[in-house]
Amino acid sequence: MIKVVLVGSGNVAQHLAKVFQTSASIDLIQVVARNPIEMKAIVPETRICTDFQQIADASVYVLAISDNAINEVAQNLPFENRLVVHTSGSAHLNIIGTKNKQGVFYPLQTFSKNKTVNFKSIPICIEAQFEDDFLLLTSLAVAISDKVYPISSLQRRKLHLVAVFVCNFVNHFYHIGASICEENEIPFEILQPLIEETAIKIKSLSPAAAQTGPALRNDTETIAKHLELLQDETFKELYILTTKSIQNVKKL
Amino acid sequence: MIKVVLVGSGNVAQHLAKVFQTSASIDLIQVVARNPIEMKAIVPETRICTDFQQIADASVYVLAISDNAINEVAQNLPFENRLVVHTSGSAHLNIIGTKNKQGVFYPLQTFSKNKTVNFKSIPICIEAQFEDDFLLLTSLAVAISDKVYPISSLQRRKLHLVAVFVCNFVNHFYHIGASICEENEIPFEILQPLIEETAIKIKSLSPAAAQTGPALRNDTETIAKHLELLQDETFKELYILTTKSIQNVKKL
Numbered sequence: 323m324i325k326v327v328l329v330g331s332g333n334v335a336q337h338l339a340k341v342f343q344t345s346a347s348i349d350l351i352q353v354v355a356r357n358p359i360e361m362k363a364i365v366p367e368t369r370i371c372t373d374f375q376q377i378a379d380a381s382v383y384v385l386a387i388s389d390n391a392i393n394e395v396a397q398n399l400p401f402e403n404r405l406v407v408h409t410s411g412s413a414h415l416n417i418i419g420t421k422n423k424q425g426v427f428y429p430l431q432t433f434s435k436n437k438t439v440n441f442k443s444i445p446i447c448i449e450a451q452f453e454d455d456f457l458l459l460t461s462l463a464v465a466i467s468d469k470v471y472p473i474s475s476l477q478r479r480k481l482h483l484v485a486v487f488v489c490n491f492v493n494h495f496y497h498i499g500a501s502i503c504e505e506n507e508i509p510f511e512i513l514q515p516l517i518e519e520t521a522i523k524i525k526s527l528s529p530a531a532a533q534t535g536p537a538l539r540n541d542t543e544t545i546a547k548h549l550e551l552l553q554d555e556t557f558k559e560l561y562i563l564t565t566k567s568i569q570n571v572k573k574l
Numbered sequence: 575m576i577k578v579v580l581v582g583s584g585n586v587a588q589h590l591a592k593v594f595q596t597s598a599s600i601d602l603i604q605v606v607a608r609n610p611i612e613m614k615a616i617v618p619e620t621r622i623c624t625d626f627q628q629i630a631d632a633s634v635y636v637l638a639i640s641d642n643a644i645n646e647v648a649q650n651l652p653f654e655n656r657l658v659v660h661t662s663g664s665a666h667l668n669i670i671g672t673k674n675k676q677g678v679f680y681p682l683q684t685f686s687k688n689k690t691v692n693f694k695s696i697p698i699c700i701e702a703q704f705e706d707d708f709l710l711l712t713s714l715a716v717a718i719s720d721k722v723y724p725i726s727s728l729q730r731r732k733l734h735l736v737a738v739f740v741c742n743f744v745n746h747f748y749h750i751g752a753s754i755c756e757e758n759e760i761p762f763e764i765l766q767p768l769i770e771e772t773a774i775k776i777k778s779l780s781p782a783a784a785q786t787g788p789a790l791r792n793d794t795e796t797i798a799k800h801l802e803l804l805q806d807e808t809f810k811e812l813y814i815l816t817t818k819s820i821q822n823v824k825k826l
Contacts, residue, residue, distance in 0.1 A: 412796060431768055432775070432786060445764045471764055480758045481765075483800045484751040488765050489772045490787030491816045492744045497781035497823060499736040506732045512697045512723055513733075513740050514777060516683055520741045521773035523684070525766060529749035534684060535742030544664060548735045556819045563815055564743045567808045571749060 323349040324462050327378055329395060330386035331355035333433045334409055338386055339364045341441045345465040352378040375400055382407060382458060384427055389413045396422065405455045411482040414475045415449050425450040425459055428478065429467075432489065441466045447473035447481070498557050530571060537568040575601040576714050579630055581647060582638035583607035585685045586661055590638055591616045593693045597717040604630040627652055634659060634710060636679055641665050649673065657707045663734040666727045667701050677702040677711055680730065681719075684741065693718045699725035699733070750809050782823060789820040 326348055328339055335353070339361065342350040351369065354377055355361050358370045371377065383399065383406045385392055392408045396418045399406065406418050407425035418424035426449040431439060446463040448470060450456035456472070463470040473481065496517065503510040523532050536544040545565060552558040578600055580591055587605070591613065594602040603621065606629055607613050610622045623629065635651065635658045637644055644660045648670045651658065658670050659677035670676035678701040683691060698715040700722060702708035708724070715722040725733065748769065755762040775784045788796040797817060804810040 412799075430764060432771055443767050445767060447764070469764070469767075471761070473760065473764075477758050477760050479799070480754055480803060481760055482796075483803050484754050484760075484765060485768060486787055486789075486800060486813075487747045487754075488751040489768050490785070490789060490820070491812075492747050492769075493772055493776070493781050493784055493786075494789075494816055494820050494823075495739045495744050495747070496776050497785065498819075499740040500776075500781050502732055502736050502739075506729050508725065508729050508733055508736075509723070511777075512682060512699070512721070512725075513736060515695050515697060515721075516737060516741050517744075517773050517776070518770075519684060520745055521769050524745070524748050524752075524769070525763075529745050529752050532745055533742070533749065534745075535738055537738075537742060537746075544734075547664075547731070548738060551732060551735050556815070556822055560743075560812075560815055560819055561738075563808070563812055564746055567750075567812055568742070568746050570808055571746075 323347060324382065324458065324465070325349050325351050325378075325380040326462070327352045327354065327380040327383045328386060329354045329383060331357045331361050332386065332388070334429070335386035336360060336364055337433050337439060337441075338384065338409070338429075341466045347465045348462065351380055374398060377401075381405065382425070382455075382462060383422075384409065393417050393419060405450075405458065407450075407459065411478060411485065414479075415451065416475075423451055423455055425455050426473075426475070426478070427459055427462065428473070430481070430485070442468050445469040445471055447471050447478060449474060449478070498554075498560070501554075533568065533571070535568075537565040540569065575599060576634065576710065576717070577601050577603050577632040578714070579604045579606065579632040579635045580638060581606045581635060583609045583613050584638065584640070586681070587638035588612060588616055589685050589691060589693075590636065590661070590681075593718045599717045600714065603632055626650060629653070633657065634677070634707075634714060635674075636661065644669050645671060657702070657710065659702075659711065663730060663737065666731075667703065668727075675703055675707050677707050678725075678727070678730065679711055679714065680725070682733070682737070694720050697721040697723055699723050699730060701726060701730070750806075750812070753806075785820065785823070787820075789817040792821065 342348045352371055353361050353365050354371050361370055386409045389410050392413055396406055402421050404422050405425055406422040407427045409427055411428055415424050415426055428447040429444050431444045444467055446467045448459040448463055450459055500510045594600045604623055605613050605617050606623050613622055638661045641662050644665055648658055654673050656674050657677055658674040659679040661679055663680055667676050667678055680699040682697045696719055698719045700711040700715055702711055752762045
Protein backbone atom coordinates (compact mmCIF):
# COMPACT_ATOMS: atom_id res chain seq x y z
CA MET A 323 0.00 0.00 0.00
CA ILE A 324 1.28 3.41 -0.96
CA LYS A 325 0.76 5.83 1.92
CA VAL A 326 -0.49 9.14 0.56
CA VAL A 327 -1.11 12.52 2.16
CA LEU A 328 -3.16 14.84 -0.01
CA VAL A 329 -2.92 18.62 0.44
CA GLY A 330 -5.74 20.78 -0.92
CA SER A 331 -9.51 21.10 -0.96
CA GLY A 332 -10.42 22.23 -4.48
CA ASN A 333 -11.73 20.37 -7.52
CA VAL A 334 -8.63 18.33 -8.29
CA ALA A 335 -8.05 17.50 -4.61
CA GLN A 336 -11.63 16.29 -4.24
CA HIS A 337 -11.45 14.10 -7.35
CA LEU A 338 -8.10 12.64 -6.24
CA ALA A 339 -9.39 12.02 -2.70
CA LYS A 340 -12.30 10.04 -4.15
CA VAL A 341 -10.27 7.93 -6.55
CA PHE A 342 -7.36 7.27 -4.13
CA GLN A 343 -9.88 5.74 -1.71
CA THR A 344 -11.19 3.35 -4.35
CA SER A 345 -7.80 1.75 -4.97
CA ALA A 346 -6.68 -1.29 -3.00
CA SER A 347 -3.02 -0.36 -3.41
CA ILE A 348 -3.36 3.20 -2.09
CA ASP A 349 -3.80 4.20 1.55
CA LEU A 350 -5.00 7.80 1.74
CA ILE A 351 -3.94 8.37 5.32
CA GLN A 352 -4.66 12.09 5.53
CA VAL A 353 -6.07 15.12 3.73
CA VAL A 354 -4.67 18.48 4.79
CA ALA A 355 -7.08 21.27 3.87
CA ARG A 356 -7.62 24.79 5.07
CA ASN A 357 -11.27 24.66 3.97
CA PRO A 358 -12.25 21.10 4.81
CA ILE A 359 -16.04 21.53 4.53
CA GLU A 360 -16.46 19.85 1.14
CA MET A 361 -13.78 17.24 1.95
CA LYS A 362 -15.88 16.03 4.88
CA ALA A 363 -18.35 14.54 2.40
CA ILE A 364 -15.56 12.56 0.74
CA VAL A 365 -13.05 11.53 3.43
CA PRO A 366 -13.66 10.28 7.03
CA GLU A 367 -13.38 13.28 9.35
CA THR A 368 -10.65 11.63 11.43
CA ARG A 369 -8.39 11.72 8.42
CA ILE A 370 -8.87 15.42 7.74
CA CYS A 371 -6.38 17.84 9.21
CA THR A 372 -6.22 21.63 9.05
CA ASP A 373 -2.86 22.09 10.76
CA PHE A 374 0.30 21.54 8.74
CA GLN A 375 2.21 20.78 11.95
CA GLN A 376 0.03 17.67 12.40
CA ILE A 377 0.86 16.28 8.97
CA ALA A 378 1.32 12.48 8.96
CA ASP A 379 4.22 10.33 7.72
CA ALA A 380 3.66 9.17 4.16
CA SER A 381 5.46 7.81 1.09
CA VAL A 382 4.25 10.69 -1.03
CA TYR A 383 2.70 14.12 -0.44
CA VAL A 384 0.40 15.27 -3.24
CA LEU A 385 -0.09 19.05 -3.40
CA ALA A 386 -3.35 19.56 -5.32
CA ILE A 387 -3.33 23.33 -4.89
CA SER A 388 -3.16 26.39 -7.13
CA ASP A 389 0.08 27.04 -9.03
CA ASN A 390 1.05 30.14 -7.09
CA ALA A 391 0.66 28.39 -3.72
CA ILE A 392 2.86 25.36 -4.52
CA ASN A 393 6.24 26.88 -3.67
CA GLU A 394 5.14 28.44 -0.39
CA VAL A 395 3.30 25.35 0.85
CA ALA A 396 6.24 23.10 -0.13
CA GLN A 397 8.70 25.38 1.68
CA ASN A 398 6.62 25.31 4.86
CA LEU A 399 6.24 21.54 5.15
CA PRO A 400 7.58 20.48 8.58
CA PHE A 401 9.88 17.75 7.21
CA GLU A 402 12.72 17.22 4.75
CA ASN A 403 13.87 14.75 2.12
CA ARG A 404 10.49 13.18 1.41
CA LEU A 405 8.73 12.90 -1.95
CA VAL A 406 6.52 15.94 -2.57
CA VAL A 407 4.64 16.25 -5.88
CA HIS A 408 2.40 18.89 -7.42
CA THR A 409 -0.52 18.30 -9.82
CA SER A 410 -0.06 21.32 -12.08
CA GLY A 411 0.08 21.33 -15.86
CA SER A 412 2.26 24.40 -16.10
CA ALA A 413 4.48 24.59 -12.99
CA HIS A 414 8.07 23.29 -13.28
CA LEU A 415 9.27 20.27 -11.30
CA ASN A 416 11.71 22.42 -9.31
CA ILE A 417 8.97 24.69 -7.92
CA ILE A 418 8.78 22.12 -5.07
CA GLY A 419 12.13 23.49 -3.83
CA THR A 420 15.23 21.67 -2.61
CA LYS A 421 14.07 20.78 0.92
CA ASN A 422 12.23 17.71 -0.35
CA LYS A 423 12.42 15.32 -3.30
CA GLN A 424 10.55 16.77 -6.26
CA GLY A 425 7.86 15.16 -8.36
CA VAL A 426 4.86 15.87 -10.58
CA PHE A 427 1.59 13.94 -10.75
CA TYR A 428 -0.52 15.72 -13.35
CA PRO A 429 -3.90 14.30 -14.44
CA LEU A 430 -4.61 15.80 -17.89
CA GLN A 431 -8.33 16.47 -17.81
CA THR A 432 -10.80 19.27 -17.09
CA PHE A 433 -12.43 18.59 -13.76
CA SER A 434 -15.86 19.98 -13.08
CA LYS A 435 -17.37 19.95 -9.63
CA ASN A 436 -20.16 17.41 -9.13
CA LYS A 437 -19.31 15.61 -12.34
CA THR A 438 -17.91 12.14 -11.77
CA VAL A 439 -14.98 11.25 -13.97
CA ASN A 440 -13.70 7.85 -14.98
CA PHE A 441 -10.08 8.07 -13.88
CA LYS A 442 -9.15 4.87 -15.73
CA SER A 443 -9.15 6.80 -19.01
CA ILE A 444 -7.50 9.99 -17.73
CA PRO A 445 -3.84 10.30 -18.74
CA ILE A 446 -1.53 10.86 -15.76
CA CYS A 447 1.71 12.67 -16.57
CA ILE A 448 4.50 11.90 -14.13
CA GLU A 449 7.95 13.29 -13.54
CA ALA A 450 10.42 12.90 -10.66
CA GLN A 451 13.85 14.10 -9.66
CA PHE A 452 14.99 10.58 -8.70
CA GLU A 453 14.48 7.18 -10.32
CA ASP A 454 13.03 5.52 -7.17
CA ASP A 455 10.46 8.26 -6.82
CA PHE A 456 9.59 7.93 -10.48
CA LEU A 457 8.82 4.23 -9.90
CA LEU A 458 6.69 5.04 -6.87
CA LEU A 459 4.72 7.66 -8.85
CA THR A 460 4.26 5.11 -11.63
CA SER A 461 2.75 2.66 -9.12
CA LEU A 462 0.48 5.40 -7.75
CA ALA A 463 -0.64 6.37 -11.27
CA VAL A 464 -1.31 2.83 -12.56
CA ALA A 465 -3.39 2.21 -9.42
CA ILE A 466 -5.96 4.73 -10.68
CA SER A 467 -5.41 5.05 -14.45
CA ASP A 468 -4.69 2.90 -17.50
CA LYS A 469 -2.79 5.73 -19.15
CA VAL A 470 0.46 6.79 -17.54
CA TYR A 471 3.04 8.90 -19.37
CA PRO A 472 6.53 10.06 -18.36
CA ILE A 473 6.48 13.75 -19.30
CA SER A 474 9.28 16.23 -18.62
CA SER A 475 8.68 19.77 -17.33
CA LEU A 476 9.45 21.19 -20.77
CA GLN A 477 7.07 18.75 -22.47
CA ARG A 478 4.42 19.56 -19.86
CA ARG A 479 4.65 23.28 -20.69
CA LYS A 480 4.12 22.47 -24.36
CA LEU A 481 1.29 20.09 -23.46
CA HIS A 482 -0.42 22.90 -21.58
CA LEU A 483 -0.12 25.11 -24.66
CA VAL A 484 -1.59 22.32 -26.80
CA ALA A 485 -4.47 21.93 -24.33
CA VAL A 486 -5.27 25.63 -24.80
CA PHE A 487 -5.69 25.04 -28.55
CA VAL A 488 -7.58 21.73 -28.44
CA CYS A 489 -9.73 22.51 -25.41
CA ASN A 490 -10.08 26.25 -24.61
CA PHE A 491 -9.87 27.56 -28.18
CA VAL A 492 -11.96 24.72 -29.61
CA ASN A 493 -14.63 25.48 -27.01
CA HIS A 494 -14.59 29.12 -28.13
CA PHE A 495 -15.26 27.98 -31.71
CA TYR A 496 -18.22 25.98 -30.33
CA HIS A 497 -19.35 29.25 -28.77
CA ILE A 498 -19.06 31.10 -32.10
CA GLY A 499 -21.18 28.34 -33.66
CA ALA A 500 -23.74 28.47 -30.84
CA SER A 501 -24.09 32.24 -31.12
CA ILE A 502 -24.67 32.13 -34.91
CA CYS A 503 -27.25 29.38 -34.33
CA GLU A 504 -29.00 31.45 -31.68
CA GLU A 505 -29.21 34.51 -33.95
CA ASN A 506 -30.83 32.36 -36.64
CA GLU A 507 -33.13 30.28 -34.43
CA ILE A 508 -31.29 27.07 -35.26
CA PRO A 509 -31.09 24.57 -32.35
CA PHE A 510 -27.34 24.20 -31.60
CA GLU A 511 -27.88 20.51 -30.67
CA ILE A 512 -28.18 19.86 -34.42
CA LEU A 513 -24.36 20.24 -34.56
CA GLN A 514 -23.63 17.86 -31.66
CA PRO A 515 -23.19 14.66 -33.75
CA LEU A 516 -20.83 16.50 -36.14
CA ILE A 517 -18.86 17.92 -33.20
CA GLU A 518 -18.47 14.48 -31.60
CA GLU A 519 -17.59 12.80 -34.90
CA THR A 520 -14.91 15.47 -35.50
CA ALA A 521 -13.44 14.77 -32.05
CA ILE A 522 -13.49 10.99 -32.50
CA LYS A 523 -12.35 10.88 -36.13
CA ILE A 524 -8.78 11.84 -35.14
CA LYS A 525 -8.40 8.60 -33.17
CA SER A 526 -8.03 6.75 -36.47
CA LEU A 527 -6.87 9.56 -38.77
CA SER A 528 -4.29 12.32 -38.21
CA PRO A 529 -5.96 15.78 -37.98
CA ALA A 530 -4.07 16.76 -41.15
CA ALA A 531 -5.57 13.79 -43.01
CA ALA A 532 -9.01 14.43 -41.51
CA GLN A 533 -9.11 18.06 -42.69
CA THR A 534 -12.03 18.94 -44.98
CA GLY A 535 -13.95 22.09 -45.90
CA PRO A 536 -13.86 25.19 -48.11
CA ALA A 537 -10.45 26.39 -46.84
CA LEU A 538 -8.74 23.12 -47.82
CA ARG A 539 -10.51 22.99 -51.20
CA ASN A 540 -9.75 26.70 -51.68
CA ASP A 541 -13.45 27.10 -52.51
CA THR A 542 -13.22 30.90 -52.83
CA GLU A 543 -16.92 31.30 -53.65
CA THR A 544 -18.07 29.64 -50.40
CA ILE A 545 -15.40 31.48 -48.38
CA ALA A 546 -16.61 34.83 -49.76
CA LYS A 547 -20.25 33.93 -48.97
CA HIS A 548 -19.32 32.95 -45.40
CA LEU A 549 -17.43 36.21 -44.83
CA GLU A 550 -20.52 38.10 -46.00
CA LEU A 551 -22.69 36.19 -43.49
CA LEU A 552 -20.39 36.95 -40.53
CA GLN A 553 -21.33 40.10 -38.66
CA ASP A 554 -18.94 40.02 -35.70
CA GLU A 555 -15.65 41.60 -36.85
CA THR A 556 -13.46 39.38 -34.64
CA PHE A 557 -15.24 36.22 -35.81
CA LYS A 558 -14.63 37.39 -39.38
CA GLU A 559 -10.91 37.93 -38.69
CA LEU A 560 -10.75 34.45 -37.09
CA TYR A 561 -12.40 32.95 -40.20
CA ILE A 562 -9.83 34.62 -42.48
CA LEU A 563 -6.81 33.73 -40.34
CA THR A 564 -7.85 30.09 -39.72
CA THR A 565 -8.53 29.67 -43.46
CA LYS A 566 -5.04 31.04 -44.18
CA SER A 567 -3.51 28.71 -41.56
CA ILE A 568 -5.26 25.64 -43.09
CA GLN A 569 -3.97 26.65 -46.53
CA ASN A 570 -0.42 27.06 -45.16
CA VAL A 571 -0.49 23.42 -43.98
CA LYS A 572 -1.74 22.30 -47.39
CA LYS A 573 1.25 23.92 -49.08
CA LEU A 574 3.78 22.05 -46.92
CA MET B 575 -43.67 2.47 -48.83
CA ILE B 576 -42.03 5.61 -50.16
CA LYS B 577 -40.71 5.00 -53.66
CA VAL B 578 -37.29 6.60 -53.98
CA VAL B 579 -34.95 7.09 -56.92
CA LEU B 580 -31.44 8.07 -55.90
CA VAL B 581 -29.16 9.94 -58.29
CA GLY B 582 -25.41 9.89 -57.65
CA SER B 583 -22.54 7.54 -56.89
CA GLY B 584 -20.32 9.38 -54.39
CA ASN B 585 -19.96 9.12 -50.62
CA VAL B 586 -23.33 10.56 -49.66
CA ALA B 587 -25.15 8.59 -52.37
CA GLN B 588 -23.54 5.35 -51.18
CA HIS B 589 -24.42 5.97 -47.54
CA LEU B 590 -28.01 6.88 -48.47
CA ALA B 591 -28.35 3.83 -50.73
CA LYS B 592 -27.30 1.61 -47.82
CA VAL B 593 -29.60 3.14 -45.23
CA PHE B 594 -32.65 3.47 -47.56
CA GLN B 595 -32.48 -0.29 -48.15
CA THR B 596 -32.55 -1.01 -44.40
CA SER B 597 -35.86 0.77 -43.85
CA ALA B 598 -39.16 -1.11 -44.15
CA SER B 599 -41.00 2.03 -45.17
CA ILE B 600 -38.68 2.97 -48.04
CA ASP B 601 -38.52 1.28 -51.43
CA LEU B 602 -35.31 2.25 -53.19
CA ILE B 603 -36.50 1.36 -56.67
CA GLN B 604 -33.51 2.70 -58.61
CA VAL B 605 -30.08 4.28 -58.39
CA VAL B 606 -29.01 6.41 -61.36
CA ALA B 607 -25.24 6.71 -61.50
CA ARG B 608 -22.78 7.53 -64.23
CA ASN B 609 -20.04 5.59 -62.40
CA PRO B 610 -21.95 2.63 -60.97
CA ILE B 611 -18.94 0.46 -60.07
CA GLU B 612 -19.00 1.11 -56.32
CA MET B 613 -22.82 1.11 -56.23
CA LYS B 614 -22.85 -2.47 -57.49
CA ALA B 615 -21.54 -3.60 -54.11
CA ILE B 616 -24.45 -1.86 -52.36
CA VAL B 617 -27.52 -2.13 -54.61
CA PRO B 618 -28.77 -5.09 -56.75
CA GLU B 619 -27.48 -4.57 -60.29
CA THR B 620 -30.98 -4.69 -61.77
CA ARG B 621 -31.82 -1.51 -59.90
CA ILE B 622 -28.84 0.42 -61.17
CA CYS B 623 -29.28 2.58 -64.24
CA THR B 624 -26.81 4.74 -66.13
CA ASP B 625 -29.25 6.32 -68.58
CA PHE B 626 -31.37 9.24 -67.37
CA GLN B 627 -33.95 8.45 -70.05
CA GLN B 628 -34.61 5.12 -68.27
CA ILE B 629 -35.34 6.78 -64.92
CA ALA B 630 -38.21 5.11 -63.03
CA ASP B 631 -41.42 6.60 -61.59
CA ALA B 632 -40.99 7.51 -57.91
CA SER B 633 -42.47 9.63 -55.13
CA VAL B 634 -39.17 11.43 -54.63
CA TYR B 635 -35.92 11.85 -56.56
CA VAL B 636 -32.90 12.38 -54.33
CA LEU B 637 -29.95 14.09 -56.05
CA ALA B 638 -26.89 13.17 -53.97
CA ILE B 639 -24.46 14.92 -56.32
CA SER B 640 -21.99 17.79 -56.11
CA ASP B 641 -23.38 21.31 -55.67
CA ASN B 642 -22.40 22.55 -59.11
CA ALA B 643 -24.10 19.60 -60.84
CA ILE B 644 -27.50 19.94 -59.13
CA ASN B 645 -29.03 22.55 -61.42
CA GLU B 646 -27.97 20.89 -64.66
CA VAL B 647 -29.06 17.39 -63.61
CA ALA B 648 -32.40 18.73 -62.34
CA GLN B 649 -33.03 20.61 -65.60
CA ASN B 650 -32.32 17.50 -67.67
CA LEU B 651 -34.68 15.13 -65.82
CA PRO B 652 -37.12 13.68 -68.41
CA PHE B 653 -40.26 14.54 -66.39
CA GLU B 654 -42.05 17.45 -64.77
CA ASN B 655 -43.91 18.35 -61.61
CA ARG B 656 -42.45 15.63 -59.41
CA LEU B 657 -40.62 16.07 -56.09
CA VAL B 658 -36.87 16.49 -56.65
CA VAL B 659 -34.58 17.12 -53.67
CA HIS B 660 -30.89 17.82 -53.25
CA THR B 661 -28.69 16.80 -50.30
CA SER B 662 -26.44 19.87 -50.14
CA GLY B 663 -25.65 21.96 -47.08
CA SER B 664 -25.07 25.14 -49.00
CA ALA B 665 -27.21 25.10 -52.18
CA HIS B 666 -30.52 26.99 -52.12
CA LEU B 667 -33.86 25.18 -52.43
CA ASN B 668 -34.58 26.88 -55.75
CA ILE B 669 -31.45 25.49 -57.45
CA ILE B 670 -33.71 22.55 -58.38
CA GLY B 671 -35.43 24.86 -60.91
CA THR B 672 -39.10 25.33 -61.67
CA LYS B 673 -39.68 22.25 -63.83
CA ASN B 674 -40.21 20.06 -60.76
CA LYS B 675 -41.28 20.53 -57.13
CA GLN B 676 -38.29 21.58 -55.04
CA GLY B 677 -37.01 20.05 -51.84
CA VAL B 678 -33.91 19.57 -49.67
CA PHE B 679 -32.89 16.44 -47.76
CA TYR B 680 -29.60 17.33 -46.06
CA PRO B 681 -27.94 14.89 -43.62
CA LEU B 682 -25.64 17.01 -41.40
CA GLN B 683 -22.59 14.81 -40.94
CA THR B 684 -19.16 14.22 -42.43
CA PHE B 685 -19.23 11.01 -44.42
CA SER B 686 -16.05 9.07 -44.90
CA LYS B 687 -15.79 6.20 -47.34
CA ASN B 688 -15.66 2.75 -45.75
CA LYS B 689 -16.74 4.10 -42.37
CA THR B 690 -20.20 2.94 -41.37
CA VAL B 691 -22.33 5.61 -39.79
CA ASN B 692 -25.31 5.23 -37.49
CA PHE B 693 -27.95 7.20 -39.37
CA LYS B 694 -30.34 7.15 -36.39
CA SER B 695 -28.29 9.88 -34.72
CA ILE B 696 -27.58 11.97 -37.81
CA PRO B 697 -29.70 15.13 -38.02
CA ILE B 698 -31.62 15.39 -41.29
CA CYS B 699 -32.50 18.95 -42.34
CA ILE B 700 -35.51 19.12 -44.60
CA GLU B 701 -37.15 21.86 -46.63
CA ALA B 702 -39.79 21.80 -49.37
CA GLN B 703 -41.62 24.21 -51.63
CA PHE B 704 -45.01 22.64 -50.83
CA GLU B 705 -46.59 21.38 -47.60
CA ASP B 706 -47.41 17.89 -48.98
CA ASP B 707 -43.83 17.39 -50.09
CA PHE B 708 -42.60 18.57 -46.71
CA LEU B 709 -44.70 15.84 -45.08
CA LEU B 710 -43.35 13.21 -47.47
CA LEU B 711 -39.76 14.29 -46.75
CA THR B 712 -40.51 14.13 -43.03
CA SER B 713 -41.69 10.51 -43.44
CA LEU B 714 -38.58 9.70 -45.47
CA ALA B 715 -36.33 11.30 -42.84
CA VAL B 716 -37.94 9.69 -39.76
CA ALA B 717 -37.62 6.31 -41.50
CA ILE B 718 -33.83 6.56 -41.19
CA SER B 719 -33.12 9.08 -38.41
CA ASP B 720 -34.38 10.05 -34.95
CA LYS B 721 -33.42 13.68 -35.54
CA VAL B 722 -35.36 15.56 -38.18
CA TYR B 723 -35.33 19.36 -38.39
CA PRO B 724 -37.20 21.77 -40.65
CA ILE B 725 -34.46 24.16 -41.81
CA SER B 726 -34.92 26.97 -44.34
CA SER B 727 -32.41 27.71 -47.10
CA LEU B 728 -31.19 30.79 -45.22
CA GLN B 729 -30.78 28.79 -41.98
CA ARG B 730 -28.98 26.07 -43.91
CA ARG B 731 -26.44 28.58 -45.25
CA LYS B 732 -25.76 29.74 -41.68
CA LEU B 733 -25.59 26.13 -40.50
CA HIS B 734 -22.94 25.44 -43.10
CA LEU B 735 -20.93 28.41 -41.82
CA VAL B 736 -21.29 27.10 -38.25
CA ALA B 737 -20.12 23.66 -39.39
CA VAL B 738 -16.96 25.27 -40.78
CA PHE B 739 -16.19 26.67 -37.30
CA VAL B 740 -17.13 23.62 -35.19
CA CYS B 741 -15.80 20.97 -37.57
CA ASN B 742 -13.22 22.24 -40.12
CA PHE B 743 -11.65 24.95 -37.94
CA VAL B 744 -11.77 22.83 -34.79
CA ASN B 745 -10.00 20.05 -36.70
CA HIS B 746 -7.30 22.53 -37.71
CA PHE B 747 -6.77 23.38 -34.03
CA TYR B 748 -6.37 19.64 -33.40
CA HIS B 749 -3.74 19.73 -36.14
CA ILE B 750 -1.92 22.64 -34.46
CA GLY B 751 -1.92 20.61 -31.22
CA ALA B 752 -0.71 17.47 -33.00
CA SER B 753 2.13 19.33 -34.70
CA ILE B 754 3.36 20.87 -31.40
CA CYS B 755 3.18 17.40 -29.82
CA GLU B 756 5.18 15.90 -32.67
CA GLU B 757 7.92 18.54 -32.38
CA ASN B 758 8.24 17.74 -28.67
CA GLU B 759 7.93 13.96 -28.84
CA ILE B 760 4.67 13.97 -26.90
CA PRO B 761 2.17 11.28 -28.00
CA PHE B 762 -0.88 13.22 -29.30
CA GLU B 763 -3.23 10.46 -27.98
CA ILE B 764 -2.58 11.90 -24.51
CA LEU B 765 -4.94 14.75 -25.48
CA GLN B 766 -7.75 12.50 -26.76
CA PRO B 767 -9.72 12.23 -23.47
CA LEU B 768 -9.57 16.04 -23.05
CA ILE B 769 -10.68 16.56 -26.65
CA GLU B 770 -13.65 14.21 -26.23
CA GLU B 771 -14.63 15.67 -22.85
CA THR B 772 -14.57 19.17 -24.40
CA ALA B 773 -16.87 17.98 -27.21
CA ILE B 774 -19.28 16.23 -24.83
CA LYS B 775 -19.31 18.87 -22.08
CA ILE B 776 -21.40 21.25 -24.23
CA LYS B 777 -24.30 18.80 -24.22
CA SER B 778 -25.03 19.81 -20.64
CA LEU B 779 -23.43 23.29 -20.51
CA SER B 780 -23.48 26.14 -23.04
CA PRO B 781 -20.05 26.69 -24.64
CA ALA B 782 -19.96 30.14 -23.02
CA ALA B 783 -20.48 28.57 -19.58
CA ALA B 784 -17.98 25.78 -20.33
CA GLN B 785 -15.19 28.21 -21.25
CA THR B 786 -12.01 27.92 -19.15
CA GLY B 787 -8.32 28.72 -19.60
CA PRO B 788 -5.77 31.54 -19.48
CA ALA B 789 -7.66 33.79 -21.94
CA LEU B 790 -10.82 33.78 -19.83
CA ARG B 791 -8.89 34.31 -16.59
CA ASN B 792 -6.79 36.98 -18.33
CA ASP B 793 -3.74 35.14 -17.00
CA THR B 794 -1.25 37.41 -18.79
CA GLU B 795 1.80 35.55 -17.47
CA THR B 796 0.72 32.20 -18.98
CA ILE B 797 -0.39 33.90 -22.22
CA ALA B 798 3.05 35.53 -22.58
CA LYS B 799 4.80 32.19 -21.90
CA HIS B 800 2.66 30.44 -24.51
CA LEU B 801 3.40 33.08 -27.14
CA GLU B 802 7.10 32.59 -26.45
CA LEU B 803 6.75 28.83 -27.00
CA LEU B 804 4.96 29.21 -30.35
CA GLN B 805 7.30 29.22 -33.32
CA ASP B 806 4.88 29.25 -36.27
CA GLU B 807 3.90 32.88 -36.91
CA THR B 808 0.36 32.04 -38.07
CA PHE B 809 -0.26 29.82 -35.01
CA LYS B 810 0.94 32.73 -32.85
CA GLU B 811 -1.47 35.15 -34.58
CA LEU B 812 -4.28 32.62 -34.09
CA TYR B 813 -3.42 32.37 -30.38
CA ILE B 814 -3.55 36.17 -30.00
CA LEU B 815 -6.78 36.61 -31.98
CA THR B 816 -8.65 33.72 -30.33
CA THR B 817 -7.58 35.01 -26.90
CA LYS B 818 -8.94 38.45 -27.83
CA SER B 819 -12.18 36.90 -29.10
CA ILE B 820 -12.67 34.94 -25.83
CA GLN B 821 -12.09 38.14 -23.85
CA ASN B 822 -14.62 40.03 -26.03
CA VAL B 823 -17.30 37.49 -25.05
CA LYS B 824 -16.40 37.87 -21.40
CA LYS B 825 -17.01 41.61 -21.57
CA LEU B 826 -20.54 41.19 -22.94
